[in-house]
Amino acid sequence: MFQTRTRVNTRTELNVYAQFSATTDSTTGSSPKRSKRYKALVSLVIAVLLAGAGSIAPSQSTYAAGEKKPFPQQVSYPGIIKPNHVTQNAMNQSVTQYYDYWKGKYLKNDLSSLSGGYYVKGEITGNPGGFAALGSSEGQGYGMVITVLMAGHDPNAQTIYNGLFKTARAYKSSNNPNLMGWVVADNKNAQGHYSSATDGDLDIAYSLILAHEQWGSDGSINYLQEAKQMITNGIKASNVTSNNRLNLGDWDAKNALNTRPSDWMLSHLRAFYDVTQDPVWIQLIDNLYSVYNDFSNAYSPTTGLISDFVVNNPPKPAPEWYLDEFKETNIYYYNASRVPLRIVMDYAMYGDPRSKAISDKLTGWIKGKTNNTPSKIKNGYKLNGTEVGDYATAVFVSPFISAATADSGNQAWVNAGWDWMKNKKEDYFSDSYNLLNMLYISGNWWKPGSADQPALPNLALNAAAVASSIEGISFEADRAIDGNLQSRWASSEGSDPQWIYVDLGTVKALGSVRLHWEEAYAVKFKIQVSNDGSNWTDAYTETNGSGGVQEIPLNNVSARYVKMFGTERGTPYGYSLYEFEVYPPN
Structure with missing residues (x-):
């Protein structure tokens, strides 16, 4: 029946x-x-x-009000692969299930000393100076990035995010109030007591840019203003050294050469440049790439690995027991394990070939070391690749899977890695970083644009639309141009070609098309344009589409009608778009 x-x-x-x-x-x-x-x-x-059907979740989350980039964004990054043995919908579901677990275990708002303040509960390394440490600025940064990216799935995301920011500001650094002290403890005297740690502040500042783009800055918190203040008067003032490196915190010297490679969040630094237009961030990126390559050429030419801490010029590994944190500060250990994600994101989001070169080197080595088996990755390596660890943990495994997304030859590795990581549950540190990697690999960590640039109008919004067919009631063509990511157009199933076009009313200059694919996406399609709705010209041809959110540039094109003409389906179903958006030139 x-x-x-x-x-x-x-x-x-x-x-x-x-x-x-x-x-x-x-x-x-x-x-x-x-x-x-x-x-x-x-x-x-x-x-x-x-x-x-079991516990299969709907393909689209229920959105809270106000999100401009609600989960799932499922972006397809140029040159980056995703797991292809599961659907995008299944990846989204794995992310939401993991987030719900992570939120329940680590996200807390029980501070008696700060009503409404949220924090990420987790262990610390180092001496908390007489207070009972509940968390760190590192965890605060992870939580703020995760929460803003999960907005839309979590209807309370903005409330939680604002509570995390409240804690970050209350627990300000003792040296620079634009930064966060590195320890969270439930005591008024801990607020303003500690100096900063660079990694937490970088994530917090970056999350504020994401928050501005997610919710806008005209509410109770001006996210963009706070981001700029933190970037310039906090991080630039205290952490960017005269040698174009990042020091370890605002307690460290401005001419320091010691640096922590897991702080080299290159795509964060590009976002800082976007909102400030300060060339110091590009200079910093360029120098950090040089430091990485000089280090690897000297100490890890076959592996591409880097040590937890780097010192001196030319750069070299820090000695053992550096800063009395732990013995393994001179090898690839629990700090450096995070580096591959921070590196590959600069290729995924900004296309820097230096990022791909490092990612490819790391991936080639670890695949050979483990005989192409992600579960054989160990929790620690000497720079020459000798194992010092004895088991697999997500904070080591998942970043290596992320790095591998930079090349299509790593598809089987990425597939196996996704299956391993999506259910791996351990402790605050591994689980938080595992979730960040899952967001990236699934395409749900989106690139922030220039936060000062006014949003371009969607010319297709609520215009007239026509489709070759519809799957049934409630899947009509106009569902793809209503601005609602919960409704969609769907064609009849099992036949090619199928199409949908929008009538803009008059001839307009066109800059780009954005396609929000449902699970039923097109592998091959064309974007066609017309001035009369009868005679069509090809403006763009796609031969290897992978769904998600596709950004399609249209150069020097003017038209009244814009069509998506699908010729090969990526699923046995039909073609389906949550939204078909058309934008003018910048």
Whole structure:
């Protein structure tokens, strides 16, 4: 009687309702006006189907109000691969399940000394100076980035984010109030007591840029203003050295050569440049690449590994027990394990070939070391690749999977790594960093644009739209141009070609098209334009689409009509777009 898919989502529910309605009409002759008994029966059928499908979640999250980039964004980065043995929808579900677990275990708002203050509960290394440490600025940074990226899935994300920011500001550094002290403790006297740690502040400042783009800055917190203040008067003033390196905190010297490679968050630094237009950030990026390459050429030419701390010029590994933190400060250990994610994101989001070169070197070495088995990665290596660790933990494994996304030859490795990491649950440090890697690998860590640039208008919003076919009721063409990422156009299933076009009303200059694909995406399609709706010209051709959110540049094009013409499906279904957006030139 029913022909439903194994992937149960809002599409299936509507299909069931429509097919059940049609079957009832033809077999019983009932009127279109449904009785309460009939509606109850339909609800029962849907519930049974959903229960039979197990715990499969809807393909699209329920959004809270106000998000401009609600989860899932599922971006496809140029030159970057994703796991291809699972659907995008399944990856999104794995991320939301892991976030819900992480939030329940580590995200807390029980500070008696700071009402409304949130923090990420986790262990610290180092001496908390007489206070009982609950967390750190490092964890605060992780939590703020994670929360803003999960907004849309979590309807309380902005409240939580603002609470995390409240804690970051209350626990300000004793040296520079624009930075955060490195320890969170439930005591008023701990607020303003500690100096800073560079990594936490970099993530916090970066998260403020994301928050500005997610919610805007006209609410109770001016996220953009706070970001600029922290970037310039905090990080630049205290952490960027005269040698174009990053020191370890605002307690450290401005001419220091000692630096922590896990602080080299290159895509963060590019975002800092975008919002400040200060060339110091580009100079810093260039020098950090030089330091990395000089270090690797001298100490890890076959592995590409880097030590937890780097000192001197020319750069070399710090000695053992550096800063009395732990013995292994001279090798690839629990600080440096985070580096591959920080490096590869500069290639994914900004296309820097230096990032890809480092990522490829690391990936080639670790795949050979483990015989292409991610679960054989160990928690510690000497710079020559000798194992010093004895088990696999996510903070070591997941960044190596992220680095491998920079080359399509690593597909099997990325697939195996995703399967390993998505259910790995350990402790605050590994779990938090694992979730950050999951957000990146699934395409749900989106690139912030220039936060000073006014948003371009979506020319297609609420215009007229026409499609070659529709799957059924509630999947009409105009669902793709209504500005609602919970509704969508879907074509009939199982046939090519299919298309949808939008009528902009008059001929307009075009700058780009943005396609928000549902799970039913196009591998091959064209963007075509026309001035009369009859004669079409190819403006863009895609031959290897992978779904997600696709940004398509249109150069020197003017048209009244814009069409997505799909010629090869990426799934057995049809073609489906949450939104078909058209933008003018910048």
